[in-house]
Amino acid sequence: MTEALTADLDSRATRPGTVWRRYLRRPAGVIALAVFVVIALIGVLAPLLSPSDPNFVTLSLTKAPPSAAHWLGGDSSGRDILSRLIWGTRTTLYGALIAVVSGLVVGGPAGVAAGYFGGKTDRIGTWISDALQAIPGMIILLIVAAASGADFTIIMIAIGVFMAPGYFRIARSTTLSVRNEPYIDAAKVAGLTDLRTMSRHIIRAVYPPIIIQTALTAGIAMGMQAGLQFLGIGSAVVPSWGAMMNDGFRNMLTNPLLLLWPAAALGVTIAVLAIIGSTLADLISVRTDRATRRQRTAATRRRTAMAGSGGPASGRTVYDIAGSAARIENLRVSYAKGDTDIEVVHGITLDVAPGEVLGIVGESGSGKSQTVFSLLDLLPNGGNAVADAIWINGLEVTGLSTAARAKLLGTQIGYIPQEPMSNLDPSYSIGFQLVEPLRTVHSMRRREARARAVAVLERVGITDPERVMRSYPHQLSGGMAQRVLIAGAIAGRPSLLVADEPTTALDVTVQAEVLELLRELQAEYGMALLLVTHNFGVVADICDRVAVMSNGHLVEVGDVDQIFEHPADEYTAALIGASLDESESRRELDERHAGHPAADRMAAAPAGASTERPASVVAEHSRGVMSR
Amino acid sequence: MLRFTVRRVISGAILLVAISIAAFFLSHWAFPNPASAILGDNATPSQEAALNSKLGLDQPIITQFFSWIGHAVTGDFGTSWANSRSVTGELASKLPVTLSIVIFATLISAVVGAAFGIVSGTRPGSAIDRVVKMAAVVLFALPGFWVSLVLVIWFAINLKWFPAVGYVQPAKSFAGWLDSITLPAIALSLGAIVSVAEQLRNAVVRVNGQEYVRTLRSRGLSRGRLITHIVRNASPAALTVLALQFVGLLGGAIIVETIFNLPGIGAVTMSAANSADIPMILGITVVSVLFVVIVNLLLDLLLGIVNPKARTS
C-alpha cells in the first residue's frame, strides 16, 4: 500500500540538490535520518561493537536482568541480549536490503519500460503488477519458506518480489509524466538511443520517488521478516530481531524486557524509515496545506505591524459608500513563505456601482484575481488580505467573521470562475449542483428550487435544460459548462456579480456569446459586474469603467473610452496593443514582462486558479502518507 | 454499466485462471518430490511409486494440471495429501473464520479510517491532523502481534469484555460470533485504519484545493455540505486502498489467528506448506485469490457508483 505515499508526487518539481538542502531544514527528517545512519552503522560495525559472541551461551545468564557486564541482560537461552540486538541489526538490514534490491530490480526497470514504451509493454507490465498485488503474500511466503527450508535470503527475495508492484507503479507513472517533456523529445531528435535517453533523463526524474518507495519498502520488509520469524520460520542461531521477539513473546508476561528491546529496535527503525520517506515525499509533493498555527501566528503579528505602513495606495473611488455595490480601500494581499510574507497586492482602492460593469485588466500575476478573491474572502490557503475597509452593498465586512462573510456568498455576491470544466463538481449532476444551494442557502422547497434552476438554465441560453440537469459535467461542452456556471452564479439573484476571466477558456465564437449574455443579465438584474480579464477586447465589448493592474498596483482607473483613447500609462498602452494585435499572444506578453523584477515574485504566489504550487511553499507543509 | 461490469468480471476471471496456472506449476516445482515428503525418507522406492500412482503423480504434469483444473472449476480441489480430508470441505470450514475477521477488520478500517481521514484532511496542519499523523507512524512501527496481546490483556483478561481465544460460529450464536471476532478484527485493522486515514486525508486535502470546491463555496454552501462534496470526490482513493488492504489483511490474519487461537486458514496454510500438501496449498491460494478478485470487482462497481464518468461512459 506504499503507492499511497508516492501518488501525489510531481517529478517536475524535484531537483535532487534542492530537495536535499530542503530536507536538511526539516528537523523531524534530519533526526530520523541521523537515527537511521546510526542504526546502519551499528549493523555494519556489529563485529566491532558487539560486546560478546551473540551465540555464546552462559546458562547462568538465562533471562538475567541487566547488569554491568550485560547491559541488557540475557535471553531465554542465556545469550547476551545486547550482542544479539547488535548482530540482529545486521541481519535485519541485510534482509531489508535484499528485499529492496530484488523489488527494485524486478519492479523498477519494468516500470520505466512500461511508462516509456507504453502500449503493449505497459499493459502486460501493469497486468502482472496487478496480479501480484492480488496474491496474499503471507500465504505464498509460508510456502516459499517451507520449500526453501526457511532460507533467509530466498524468503527476503520473495518479499522483495511482492513489493515490486510498488516500484513498478511509481517508476511507470514518473516515466509517463516525464516522457512527453520537451527535453526527452529533444534527446530523441539528437539521436540518442532509447536506452541512453532513459538512463540520462528518466532515471534522474524517477529516482527521488524511488528513494521514498525504498524507505517504505524497507520498513515493510522488516515488518514481514519479523512476522515470519514470529511464526517460527527461520534459524534460531542467526541473531535477528524477529527471532528475539519470538523469544520475548513466549516470556513476555514474566520477562517483558526480552520483548521490549527487539520490538523497540524494530519499531524505531521502521518509524525512522517512515519519517524519512514521508519527509521526502512532502518535499516533492504538490499539495498545499494550511499554514501551521505557529506560522499563522507569526504572520498575523507581522501583518499587524504592517497595517498602516507600506507604500501609498493606488487607485481611487468614484461613488460614495451608499451608492456603491462594492468598495475596496487600500487592499493588501500577502502570502506566507516560510517565516516571511510576500506581498502580491500593494494597497489598491476601487469601487463599483449597481448597474455598472467594472473591468479589472492586467497580465497574469498582476494581482487582479487576488483582489477579487479578497473581496469574496476565498483566498487560497496561506493567503491573507488586509484592507482599510471593504464595503459590500454598504456593509463594512473586514470586521466580520469568516462565517458572516460566507453568508454574503451566493446571496449578495455571485461568482463566475475562469475554467468551466474544473469548476463543476465531477461527481454530481448539474441539477444537483444548481438545486443544492437554492435549497440549503435560500431555503427553497425542492419543487421551487428545481423550477428556478430550470429557469436560470433557460435564461443562460441552454435549450434543453431538463437534459442538462440530468447530465454530469464531463458530458457538457466547455461553453455549455460556462453557461451552467453563470446560471449557478445568478440563481441566487446576487446584487454583485464577480467574473474571473469568464471567457478565457472558451472558443472565440462562444466567447462573444457569453459576454453578450453577461451584459444582458447584468442589465436585466441591475447587478454590479466586476469582470477580471487580461483582454482589452473584452473590456471594450462590455465594460463601463476599467481598472488596469500591474504588479499589485492599480496603474490607471477610468472610463473605457477615455483609457482606450488616451492611455496614461505605458503598460496600459502595451496591453491595449497586445489585445488588438492578434499576432501577439498573451503568453508573449507574459514573457515580455518576465524580466520585470516583480514578475518572479508574482509567479511564486499561488495564482488562484493555477495548479502549479511553488515548491518552496509546499516544502513547509505537512508530511505524506504512511501505510503498510 | 452492464458492459463495464461484464468486462471487469472477465478480467477478474482471467486473473484467477492465470494465478491458478502459475500456482499449480510453481508448487509442483517447489515441492518436486511430494511422495517422499509425505512418506518420509525411510520410504522404499516401491512405496513411493505406489503413492505416486495413487495420487496421480506418475502422470505427465500437463495431464495432472488439466485433471486438477477440471475439478477445480467445479469447486473440487481434491483431497489433502496430508490428512486425506477434502480440501474444499476444509476450506469451507476454515475460510469463514478468516473471512469473518478480515471482512470485519476491513469494515472497521473503512469507518474509523474514514473518520480520521476526513477530520484531519479538512483541518490540515491542525493539532488533530498532527496527532493522526503521529499515530500513523506509531501504528506503522508497532509489531501487530504485540498490539494483539495488549488488546487481549486489556479487553479480555482485565475487563473481560471479549473472549481471549476462540471462535463461535454465527449460526450457533450471533452475539458470541461478534464477540469472538471483535478483538482479532481490531488488532488486524489497525494498520489498515492508518492506510485508509492517510490516503483519505491526502485525497481530501487534494480535493479541497480543487477549483470547484471554491466555486461551491462561492455559492454559499455550508461547511457540512462542502465536506460531503469533498469526501465524495476523495472516496475513490480510499476505496482503492481499502481493496488493497483486503489482500494484506488475508495474510496478516495468519498471525492474529495464532494469538487468538482461531480455527482459520492460517494454521492450515502453515501445516500444508510444511507437509508439501499441494492440493491444500493450491486450494488455499486459488480461493484466497478468488476472494481478492471478488473484492476488486466490488471496488470497481463502487467506484462506478461514486464516479459518474466510469458509470456513464
Add this chain to the structure above:
Amino acid sequence: MKKFPIVAMLAAAAIVLTACSSGGATDSSSTSSAPTDLKIGNFLDVTSWDPANADIGFDGPYLSAVYDPLIALDTDSQPIPALATDWSYSADFLTLTMHLRTGVTFSDGTAFDASVAVANLEHLKAGTLSGPTYANVASFQATDPTTLTITLTQRDDTLLYLMGLGRSYMVSPKALTSSTLATTPVGSGPYVLDASTSTAGSDYHFTKVDGYWDASTYPFANLEIMPITDATARNNAMLSGQINVNYAAATDLPQAQQNSWNVSQKVAGWVGLQFIDHTGSMLAPLGNEKVRQALNYAFDGASILQSIGSGAGVATNQVFPDGGAINDSSLNSTYAYNVATAKQLLSDAGYASGFSVTMPMSPVFQQWQAVTQQSLADIGVTVTWDDMSQADYQTKAATYPMFVSYLAMDSNPNATVAQMLTTPQWFDPTPEYTQFPELVSLVDQINQATGDAQTALIKQLNTQLTQMAWWSVWYQANNIYVSSPGITVTPITGMMFPTLRYIQQG
C-alpha cells in the same frame, strides 16, 4: 516526535502490560472455589474421534470424555478395571481372559457385550496408530457375552499398560462401520459431545450422561475442551477464565502462583541427544563408546534444566522416568558435567581435534540449539544445522547420526524398554541393540522374567545402557498443569494430557 519518543512509549506500554497482568491476577483469584464446569485448555486438537487413528498424547481428555476403555490406569500406572471388571493371564502368558461389565449401553442405545468388544479390538488392531499395541495378538474371541479371550503369539508385558493408557476405547458397533467415526463419536463414556454448540478445531462442548455407571469418577456437570496450540494464547485463556485447566508452560508458573492456581507437574519426557548410529556406520566417532560418553560429559544438564527448562524437571541421565521403579539416582553422577574429561575421552578415542556433525533442527528444538552448538564446540565438535519444519523433523531426523530430542516417556518399565530400545519408532527406525550381544541377552532375560526379578533385570539394563552412553540425556522435563482452585490434576507419565479421571474436584 521530539516530545514523545517512540522508545518511551514502547517502554511505557510494556510496563502497563506487566501491571495489567498482575491486575488480572487479583481478578481471577476471587473466582468461586468449587467449579462445577470443567474447561480444559489442551495443546492440540483431537487427532481423530476414531480411537484407532487417535494419538495417546493429547487426545486423552477428548476420548475419555465420550468413550469407556476396557482397562484404565491408576495413578501408579497399574491397570484397573473399567469396562473389563477383571482379567487373568494363562500360565504361559499367551492367553488373556477378561470379564466384561454388563448393563452398559452406547449413546445410540446399542448394548455393550463381548462381541462388540471383539469388533472394537479388531478395528484397533487394524488401525495405523493403535495397531502396534496389538502386534502380538493372534485373535480376539467372545467366549460368552461377558467374557473376552485374547490369544497372543508371544508374551507381551506392555499390552495391559498400553490398553489402559488409551488403546482400548470402545465405540458403538454401528459407528464403527460408519464413515463418520472420525468426526462423530458414539461411545458409552461419561459425556456426549454436543455437536450443536461445538466448533471443530476450536471448542468442544460435552454434556454429562445421566445414570452413568461410574458417575462419581466424573464430578463435573459440564465439560468443555478448547485446543489452543499457542502457549501464550492458552495462558491468556486461563487468565481470562475461559478455561480452568491448562496445559501450561514453565514460564506461566509465576502467574499461577500470583493467581493461587493449583499446579501439578510430573516428568513427561527426556531432553538430550538421540544417537541413531551406535555402530559408527554414518558417523564413525559415534561408534566409539568413549565418544558417546564424551558427549554425555559435555552437557551441563542441571544448568540447562534450570535455565532453558525453567527448572521444571529433574536432572538425570536416564530415559526411565524419575521416581519410577527403574531410575537409579546414584547413576546420575556418572557423567557429571566436565569438559576436560570429555576432551580427554575424545582424545583417547582418537578425536583429539574433535569432529564435525550435521544435525537437523526444527522450531520446536530451537530452544536447545544454542546450548547444543556451544557445548559441542567446547569439546571440539562442530555442528552444521539443517533447518526444517517440525513435520519434516519427524520423518527425517532419524536419517542423521544424532539429533536433539525431546521424547515422551512411559511409566511402565517394559513399555520404556520397548519404546526406547527394542521396537522401531520414528526416532529410532532400526533399533541397534541387536548389534550389541550384551544388550540382546539382557532384553531376552527381561522377556522371560516376571515380577521383581524382571524389575531387577531392567534396572541392570538401565545401568548397562547408561554406561554405554546409549543416549546423552540432559534432563527429564515436566509436563505442567495449572488449574483453578477447586480442581486438581494428577499427571500420569505416558499421557501428555491425563484422561478425565485424573481431573477431580478438590
